[in-house]
Amino acid sequence: MKIWLAEFIGTFALLFAGVGAIASGAEGLAVAFAFGLTVAVMIASVGGISFAHFNPAVTVGFFVLGRINFWQLLLYWSAEFFGATAAIFLLQFFYGAERLASVNYGITQLAPDVSPFVGVGIEAVLTFFLFFVIASCVLQQHPQPGLYIGFTVTLCAIAGGALTGASMNPARSFAPALAANIWAHHWVYWVGPILGAIIAALVAKFLWQEKRHAS
Numbered sequence: 260m261k262i263w264l265a266e267f268i269g270t271f272a273l274l275f276a277g278v279g280a281i282a283s284g285a286e287g288l289a290v291a292f293a294f295g296l297t298v299a300v301m302i303a304s305v306g307g308i309s310f311a312h313f314n315p316a317v318t319v320g321f322f323v324l325g326r327i328n329f330w331q332l333l334l335y336w337s338a339e340f341f342g343a344t345a346a347i348f349l350l351q352f353f354y355g356a357e358r359l360a361s362v363n364y365g366i367t368q369l370a371p372d373v374s375p376f377v378g379v380g381i382e383a384v385l386t387f388f389l390f391f392v393i394a395s396c397v398l399q400q401h402p403q404p405g406l407y408i409g410f411t412v413t414l415c416a417i418a419g420g421a422l423t424g425a426s427m428n429p430a431r432s433f434a435p436a437l438a439a440n441i442w443a444h445h446w447v448y449w450v451g452p453i454l455g456a457i458i459a460a461l462v463a464k465f466l467w468q469e470k471r472h473a474s
Contacts, residue, residue, distance in 0.1 A: 262331075263338045265305035269313040270342030270430055273297050275350060278365035278435060282354050291416035291425075299409025306405065310397070314428040315339050316452035320390040323460035326397070343434035351438065364435040367424030367448055375444045378423045382451025383458070385415040386427040390456040394463035427452050 273294065280293035302311040310326070312318045318335040321327050327335070351359050359365075369378045392411045396404035412427070419425035426432045432448035 262309045263334055265309040266312060266335055266338035267342040267345075269301040269305050269309070269311055270339045271346045272301050273313050273428075274343045274346035274431060274434055277431070278347060279350055279354070281362050281365040282350060282358055287420050288417065291413045291420060294416055295409045295411075295413030297409075298412045299405040302405035302408060309335075311405075313339060313342075313430075314452075315430050316386055316428060316456040317390055317393060319453050320394065320456035320460040323457050324394060324397075324464060339430040340433060343430040344437060347434040347438045359438070363441060364439040366435040366439050366441050367426040367432045368441075369424075369444055369447065370422050373422050375447050378444065378447040379451040379454070381419050381423045382426060382447060383455035385419045385423075385425055386452040386455030387459045387462075388415055389427050390459035391463055394460055395467060398463060398467035423447070423451075427455075429453070 276297040277290065277294040280290045285293065298311075298313065301313065305311055310321065312321065312335055315336050318327070318332055318339070322329070322332045347359075347364060351364075369375065373381070389408070389411050392407055393404070395401075396407055401407060415427060416425040424432075426448045429449045429452055432445065436442055436445050
């Protein structure tokens with residue numbers, strides 16, 4: 260129950276702060292920092308309880324690393340999707356449906372010149388960087404993982420925000436899509452992040468676990 264609640268709170272905070280920044284009229288750079296800083300502070304808050312996934316793709320990555328089992332994966336997913344959805348509907352209550360609708364509830368969507376398959380590639384690369392940093396912090400036991408991971412989220416959001424919205428997170432894309440009832444190319448935001456996390460987990464295992472065994 261503690262893990263579920265920690266993941267619920269962390270994912271709730273991520274969507275509440277990030278989409279709240281969008282609804283407040285913040286520009287791209289400010290939105291990127293809103294997401295990145297939220298990740299950093301929530302890792303500091305609950306990372307000791309749940310390892311602070313806040314992202315179903317990250318949870319898949321931890322599953323590939325062998326850090327959680329399948330039933331734990333489902334537990335994490337339920338908390339992440341419930342947390343994200345609760346944040347969006349509470350934002351609607353606070354900000355009003357009209358303001359949230361004016362920004363399409365902060366949905367992630369492809370730029371007009373980005374095809375769905377290119378979008379998958381972009382999301383996969385961005386999530387690869389994100390989970391590679393996460394896995395490296397975990398496997399090398401960095402003392403300040405929130406700092407590195409929060410900055411990674413921010414950098415990826417700056418790099419890919421104009422192309423795909425830089426979701427890197429199926430829950431971050433699902434909750435706004437549900438509220439707005441806009442599902443165009445939604446599959447991109449599942450396939451790309453999960454693919455990127457799986458590849459990053461395999462590369463991190465090869466680099467760091469093999470290195471530890473050799474030493």
